[in-house]
């Protein structure tokens with residue numbers, strides 16, 4: 549047990565946290581341990597984690613099955629290069645991924661993070677088109693309000709405004725952006741929603757390698773939920789115009805939306821699938837890009853000896869693979885189905901009544917994701933302090949207050965999260 553106190557002064561002065569300034573750092577709270585849905589702070593508070601560490605800790609912290617897998621692996625083989633060597637954790641994880649994902653996906657690239665999985669997906673798409681003798685198909689099509697990661701190729705398909713494309717003008721590749729779909733999953737579908745996509749793909753398909761999107765749920769780009777028929781329509785258009793479909797399920801994969809994959813809401817399979825975040829149950833950084841035999845074989849017959857041109861140093865790290873495999877065993881066990889559906893019902897009951905309240909633009913729920921979008925930008929530091937004082941960990945961004953807790957959260961714990969969100973709305977009404 550590490551009891552040394554965290555040097556917060558050093559932290560503030562020397563360590564960048566995600567999307568922060570070192571000259572004007574925001575407060576950080578030192579965590580000493582975590583178990584189940586609880587984070588334990590050095591200052592003595594225990595917080596119910598509403599964020600699942602950014603979608604990842606779906607089974608909760610300090611899970612005995614995941615711990616055991618890691619302990620066993622670290623005493624056997626912590627790491628070895630994946631060039632020319634292989635190992636059981638990678639092979640077993642590969643088998644589990646192929647078994648769990650939609651049928652046509654059966655080639656796996658193990659990447660070190662979600663952003664890298666997206667980079668690899670884009671490389672696959674471009675190499676596929678080059679290998680078919682269609683080198684003009686170099687552009688990507690996507691929808692606004694998307695988020696696909698922080699590396700340059702991934703950033704180039706993030707929402708141009710949220711993703712600050714202006715800042716990197718001239719460096720970022722320029723791709724095609726369609727309006728973000730407006731029709732929500734619980735609203736009536738209208739086929740005109742696809743008109744902009746029809747227009748773009750029918751006129752530009754010769755330049756488009758792939759369409760990339762987050763199926764049904766746009767995460768960090770705005771926490772928006774859209775109708776599965778849009779996704780189905782995009783799948784059909786991609787088929788018609790000979791464009792690959794890349795589904796970025798890094799946030800939505802492994803049950804979060806109430807289906808194993810968000811693509812399942814539309815009964816479609818992508819040509820390329822990215823998974824990450826919850827892949828290791830939130831234990832280690834690991835992601836994967838899967839594709840079809842057809843895409844893999846086509847790349848295999850292409851230039852450069854048909855090699856897929858990617859190979860990170862820590863590719864298929866055995867510790868990460870072992871814990872991911874253990875996490876997928878839990879996922880395959882299927883307990884998530886009831887847990888997520890119970891969370892969804894409770895979130896609906898406890899968050900949707902916030903619709904119509906002063907200061908609330910919209911409250912919405914999809915699967916085990918609850919969102920309260922405010923009219924005004926939230927003061928993160930102030931809101932966070934209020935939440936910590938109430939014993940919950942909720943980290944707003946922009947105008948969004950949102951939660952996606954570990955699946956194992958108990959009803960009374962979930963109520964504490966939603967009560968804290970409601971209290972935040974109460975407070976805004978008073979201010």
Ligand SMILES: *Cc1c(COP(=O)(O)O)cnc(C)c1O
Pocket residue numbers: 661662663664666695696697698762767768796797798799824825
């Ligand atoms: C988080 C996320 C990524 C990036 O993953 P990292 O592991 O942070 O690089 C990409 N796409 C989506 C949809 C995400 O939610």
